Amino acid sequence: MDKLFLKFLIIWLSFYNVGHHCRLYEWMHQIVLDSNNKYHLKWLFNMKQELIVFNVCIQTHGWFGLGISHNGHMTGSDIVIGWVDQSGRVHLQDRFAEDEEMPVIDDKQDWLLESGYENDTHTCITFSRPFLTCDYDGDLPITNDVTKLIWAYNDDDPIGYSAVLSKHSHYQRGHKSVHLLNYKFDDNHFEHSMKMNSNDKYSTKIKSWDITSKNFTISHESDTTYWCKIVSPSFRSKAHVIRIEPIISPQQNAPFVHHMVLYRCLHPNPELMREYLDQPGINCLDFANMPFDFFHCQSIYMVWTTGGEAFNLPDNVGIPIFEDHETTYFMFEIHYDNPELKANIQDSSGLRLYYTEKLRKFDADTATMGSVVDYRLIIPNGFENFTVSGHCSPECFRQKIPVTGLNVLAALPHGHKHLKRIVVRHFRGHDELPPLAEENNYDFNFQDFRRFNERRIILPGDQITVECTYNTESLKRPILGGLSTQEEMCMVFLVYYPRMKGVRTCLSGLTPETVMKLSNIDQVQKLDENDMNPVIIQPLEHANQTLSTYVLTKEDWHIPKQTLFDIGNLTNLIRYAPQKAQCFWRKIEGIDGLEGMDEINELITYPKLYRPYEKPKTKCHPVINSHIIPPRFISSSSSLSLSSLFKYLIFILIIIIINIF
Numbered sequence: 001m002d003k004l005f006l007k008f009l010i011i012w013l014s015f016y017n018v019g020h021h022c023r024l025y026e027w028m029h030q031i032v033l034d035s036n037n038k039y040h041l042k043w044l045f046n047m048k049q050e051l052i053v054f055n056v057c058i059q060t061h062g063w064f065g066l067g068i069s070h071n072g073h074m075t076g077s078d079i080v081i082g083w084v085d086q087s088g089r090v091h092l093q094d095r096f097a098e099d100e101e102m103p104v105i106d107d108k109q110d111w112l113l114e115s116g117y118e119n120d121t122h123t124c125i126t127f128s129r130p131f132l133t134c135d136y137d138g139d140l141p142i143t144n145d146v147t148k149l150i151w152a153y154n155d156d157d158p159i160g161y162s163a164v165l166s167k168h169s170h171y172q173r174g175h176k177s178v179h180l181l182n183y184k185f186d187d188n189h190f191e192h193s194m195k196m197n198s199n200d201k202y203s204t205k206i207k208s209w210d211i212t213s214k215n216f217t218i219s220h221e222s223d224t225t226y227w228c229k230i231v232s233p234s235f236r237s238k239a240h241v242i243r244i245e246p247i248i249s250p251q252q253n254a255p256f257v258h259h260m261v262l263y264r265c266l267h268p269n270p271e272l273m274r275e276y277l278d279q280p281g282i283n284c285l286d287f288a289n290m291p292f293d294f295f296h297c298q299s300i301y302m303v304w305t306t307g308g309e310a311f312n313l314p315d316n317v318g319i320p321i322f323e324d325h326e327t328t329y330f331m332f333e334i335h336y337d338n339p340e341l342k343a344n345i346q347d348s349s350g351l352r353l354y355y356t357e358k359l360r361k362f363d364a365d366t367a368t369m370g371s372v373v374d375y376r377l378i379i380p381n382g383f384e385n386f387t388v389s390g391h392c393s394p395e396c397f398r399q400k401i402p403v404t405g406l407n408v409l410a411a412l413p414h415g416h417k418h419l420k421r422i423v424v425r426h427f428r429g430h431d432e433l434p435p436l437a438e439e440n441n442y443d444f445n446f447q448d449f450r451r452f453n454e455r456r457i458i459l460p461g462d463q464i465t466v467e468c469t470y471n472t473e474s475l476k477r478p479i480l481g482g483l484s485t486q487e488e489m490c491m492v493f494l495v496y497y498p499r500m501k502g503v504r505t506c507l508s509g510l511t512p513e514t515v516m517k518l519s520n521i522d523q524v525q526k527l528d529e530n531d532m533n534p535v536i537i538q539p540l541e542h543a544n545q546t547l548s549t550y551v552l553t554k555e556d557w558h559i560p561k562q563t564l565f566d567i568g569n570l571t572n573l574i575r576y577a578p579q580k581a582q583c584f585w586r587k588i589e590g591i592d593g594l595e596g597m598d599e600i601n602e603l604i605t606y607p608k609l610y611r612p613y614e615k616p617k618t619k620c621h622p623v624i625n626s627h628i629i630p631p632r633f634i635s636s637s638s639s640l641s642l643s644s645l646f647k648y649l650i651f652i653l654i655i656i657i658i659n660i661f
Helices: 002-020 187-199 270-276 292-296 512-519 547-553 564-576 640-660
Strands: 029-032 039-046 051-058 064-069 078-084 089-096 112-118 123-130 147-153 173-178 206-212 216-218 224-231 239-247 257-264 299-305 317-321 330-337 345-347 350-356 365-371 386-392 406-414 419-428 431-439 463-470 491-497 503-510 536-538 579-586 595-599 636-639
Touching: 029 173, 039 147, 051 064, 078 112, 078 123, 089 112, 089 123, 206 239, 224 270, 239 299, 257 350, 270 292, 299 350, 299 365, 299 406, 299 503, 317 350, 330 350, 365 463, 386 564, 386 579, 406 419, 406 431, 431 491, 463 491, 503 512, 512 547, 512 564
Parallel strands: 365 503
Antiparallel strands: 029 039, 039 051, 051 123, 064 078, 064 147, 078 089, 089 636, 112 123, 147 173, 206 350, 216 345, 224 330, 239 317, 239 350, 257 299, 257 330, 365 386, 365 491, 386 463, 386 503, 406 491, 419 431, 419 463, 503 579, 579 595
16 A cells, blocks of 8 residues: 555656646637748736736747737837757747848847747747836837737748848738737637537537628629628527627638628517518618618627627626517628729628527626717818717716616727727716726727726716827828728727616717818808707808718818917817717617617716826836847757756656556
């Protein structure tokens, strides 16, 4: 018995000794950077330690490069180079790019080598770095904004003591936008549940519903196409949607698919929508020929935008489907972007909804907040940075939010091609709270939900303000709000629970008086607090036109912006002037299906006398292993071949000891 116990103890200690030196990581994100499926990247981060860990596993026996860039270009980027030489030594170098030439080795090495190896086919290296190093000259900070990862590799190791990099080919480099510090709700639980589906015939099944465009031909006559179709699930009992993922088919159509939206159809007589289920889709922007029934489908159920990943709900939350009239019929919309007017592009993209009939504790929903999407969103041309605002009035949700508040799970800020920065500000009483979302490096081609790892609560009486900053230097006329990517938006989609039935959107827009000042209109026929589109009287050459028609077709704009005084007036007029609040709803009681807009008579702007939110100051973290590189020592290296040999010798010794006993 003693001998058996001793054998067990020796084996356990040996595995502990080996395992103690091998770090196991639970990777939070993993992506493939190249189209040939060779360059695989994983990473995780720790917000408390302000540390990020990467793992590159690439099909090459040469070097790889991974860089952090603001714009996807090499100049000004922070780069790490790694490789395993012929003796098995792992090398890692901190470099930076002064231009488009070979990146130079940083005097201060802040990328820390964790482990690495090379096998018959791949080179795999794990390394880490603080979010903010103390090397302000050679390192870029790792933030929660969109980061452009640049990557490259070559099949040869660097040459000589100075580690000269062999030139990579055009297919061995590229860039990809990511959110490095974005949380993900538990994928492992979902994958475990899917495995249980196949292994346990008695388990509650997770099923899926695919909604696709089915061989739709993208128009080559316009750069913007909105395609819509009425859909409804085949099952007929309440279920919870627990995961939404994009289907891009074929995969090469990814550049054309800008966003996909599933709208609820809130029809007074929902069964009238049934006749459209078997009909082909239509052009959503052809309002003249669109069936009137489609206009009841404007309440967003779920949205996906270009670059976004699959979206999982937490374990205790699901988005209800086929619960009531609001979740039975939907309009599926795809926005195609075809700026080069390419012909003969067929697409079958869409959304895959995973659902379960085992209902979870909370019903979730999506709320839309920000600015209106019409002529009352006016962004002057000729500015490097111009900020506008859209407000969600506290009166809109005051009677609908429970006393305990709304738990916000995720936020998706949204705009178009001229948007640079977007902040979703949160006001409560006289205090400004941390923003619900902030993106300081907005990328039109990469938009994804920002998941929260801590509770974010909206209480009754809170105000949400969406601020958008645009670059309009290249424009000849102001850009207006609209659905096309040649127009602009300023809004946020919030996924929250518990669900507020009947609520659609909470927006604001410039008043007709403000629009008249900006567009040089002197007089209109009627101007009251609820008329958002009055008819023009003066000037006479535009008499009898509606204000919206005039603004949308106006080419000759004269907005003063030559002096700081002009710019100040313009900012006060557009960003800070009181706006008309709009709260869209669907009536639940009384006449079932009635929908409309709450008229909030009081205009809205920023709260008065509030304490602005101050961001915590970030401290840099010097890397302990960082060192000044001697002239002929240019790599942090790890002789893993020797350590591996040492571990094998330990195993052989253990086996000998066991046999002796």
